[in-house]
Amino acid sequence: MDRADGDRVARAAREALQRERQASEEPEPSLGNRLGQIGILGWTIVVPTLLGLALGHWLDRQFGTGVFFSAPLLMVGSGVGLWSAWKWMHRQTRRK
Numbered sequence: 001m002d003r004a005d006g007d008r009v010a011r012a013a014r015e016a017l018q019r020e021r022q023a024s025e026e027p028e029p030s031l032g033n034r035l036g037q038i039g040i041l042g043w044t045i046v047v048p049t050l051l052g053l054a055l056g057h058w059l060d061r062q063f064g065t066g067v068f069f070s071a072p073l074l075m076v077g078s079g080v081g082l083w084s085a086w087k088w089m090h091r092q093t094r095r096k
Helices: 003-025 031-063 070-095
Strands: none
Touching: 031 070
């Protein structure tokens, strides 16, 4: 084993030790906590999507346009919901 291999092994051992220490200092969130996060993400995506669809459906009924407003507003609502979920996940990651 040459010096480069020894350096890689030593670095890998240090990184493994550091990960082990970090895991013992910051335990995994509980199952309830994880399920709560999934619920928040779900509602963060679903609510704007349904609001966009409801607004589009109402506009289509007012103007008699079929799905002219419903389809695009459904997509806009989904986009807003996904963007909000993305931002929420990044805020949660930065807190840690």
